[in-house]
Amino acid sequence: MTAAAPPLWPEAREADTHVDKLVATLPGPARRTEEQRAEIAAAKNAARALRTSYLDRYADPVYRRLTEDTGGLRLGELLDAAAARFPGLVPGAEHMAADRGRRQADKEGWEIDQGIFLRAVLRSPYAGPHLLDTMLRPTDRALDLLPEFLRTGVLRTRSVLLERRDGTAHLTLCRDDCLNAEDEQQVDDMETAVDLALLDPGVQVAVLRGGTMSHPRYQGKRVFSAGINLKALHAGDISLTGFLLRRETGYLRKMIAGLFVDHDGSWHSRTVEKPWIAAVDTFAIGGGMQVLLACDLVLAASDAYLTLPAAREGIVPGAGNFRLGRYTGPRISRQVILGGRRLWAAEPDARHLVDEVVEPEDLDAAVERGAARLKSPAVVANRHMLNAAEEPPEEFRRYIAEFALQQALRLYGEDVITKVGRFAGRTA
Known part of the structure; x- marks a missing residue:
């Protein structure tokens, strides 16, 4: 003892x-x-x-x-x-x-x-x-909202819109003013929405996509995500536990490992899991690109790009270091994370991360086709086994343990404070 x-x-x-x-x-x-x-x-x-x-x-x-x-x-x-x-x-x-x-x-x-x-x-x-x-357990907020969501099939928050349609949960990122740059409110809203999609027995597959922007540079266009909100980081509003660790151990890991909850099949599986689709319009930067690594099917518009600019921002890109090399191999992952390489969806190397590239106007149809494919009864069991092989829980635990300290140190690095200060001073 x-x-x-x-x-x-x-x-x-x-x-x-x-x-x-x-x-x-x-x-x-x-x-x-x-x-x-x-x-x-x-x-x-x-x-x-x-x-x-x-x-x-x-x-x-x-x-x-x-x-x-x-x-x-x-x-x-x-x-x-x-x-x-x-x-x-x-x-x-x-x-x-x-x-x-x-x-x-x-x-x-x-x-x-x-x-x-x-x-x-x-x-x-x-x-x-x-x-x-x-x-991995559902949040209290999600449990409080569950009865209403089961009744209406709709959740609207400041950051996201979740809609159930024909067995598919459509999760739309709605921070139109800041290109879906993530702050603590969006992390909370995302975890709530992911919980609800996983708890709802009427949902078989979930789709994640960015909404239409009001930001001057991209007004009227859909954008997936600009990653971490650097202005919020400069202002001191991005915390280690409320954002950086909660994001990795909360909604992102729930997308991969499922929701830890009592359910009818608890005797053979402790979690409720469902397949996830990402549809990328315009760009997936930083944390936006990290989300793609948690998805089972990634679709992208032909004019979209992906990047993980950790060197520019100065922080550790979540579990991107842990997962990216598994998809791209070590050389490309270093080019992206250490060198800031931008991958255009239509270039050959991006095919390690994107399953299907279509013209922007065809992305809606590609989402419908992908959702229909992933509603096959065997998908959940096979994604469970793929994730067990590709991301063993013990390996994730060891990585996230070290991340907890290294990311905390980076938050207070002089280079990070200088860089986010310059970014915060920019005009839109």
Whole structure:
């Protein structure tokens, strides 16, 4: 039996207290001198090293303590519980509240400390799978909306429109003002819509497509997605847990692995799974391209392009590094992720990612044909086996554990803050 986790070591608490005192006495991050930045960086590194050592030893008993009276806690809930039960192990509510509403450049970077904790939990062969299974459960919001959706077959939110028609769930991205650039609201809306499509027994297949834009440069055109909303990142409104990790372990993984829920076939399959189609108009940039890697059938207009500009943005492109090479091979994945290569749908290399390329006016018909094909009774069983072979849960867990920390570090990289600041200053 695993020993109970002790409180955070005294030396770790002392190091944590020293960081808090420095934060209280120094100017804000953007106004600190080089000497002050070096001083607080050294203090934070010392505290983080001790916290990492503690978690290397006690991650499992800590997780057991936090979840012992629950069926499981989602990412944010787990961090809140850790802050309450193990003071100093993760940033407290007062730390996170102080950073909330600040520009990214003005934040202290407490999310790095959350990343340390979540990496340790996700690396654990016990705690990691349990947390990931918890994230596959339907959200409370989706369960609240389910009766109305089953009755009407329609969900409208700020970011998405979900419509059930003839056994197909049509999920349309509707952020027409920003080219479907994702922020935390859209991640929440997307997870809700994905949950509903998977929960609805009247849905056999789901289609994801961008809506018609009002943005001046693309007015009247459909656009799939411009990826992460860099203006929101600059403003400090893109969080590690509410966006970056929730997106990967929430709706994207649910598209691949299914929804963890009690259902008629629970004895032979723990999840409800359905095939997903992506229809790409104009472009799928960054996170938009990542979505394609979670789909079973990708259709694209002949004038569309795909790109994953991680080098330009400075952050890690979600699970793109984990999945892209499986489709394209290692050389193309490096050209795209490290070199910013743009793949046009009609060029030969794009056929590794796009199943069918049609003229823009023919994309509606291609979607109908694709949906009809994927309604075959054997599709769900075969996609389940393909995903089991191509993306074993343990490999995903190991990747996302490291991602939790590396992405947190990137959020506070000086290059990222400089780049998103330049982007935020552009006019539409």
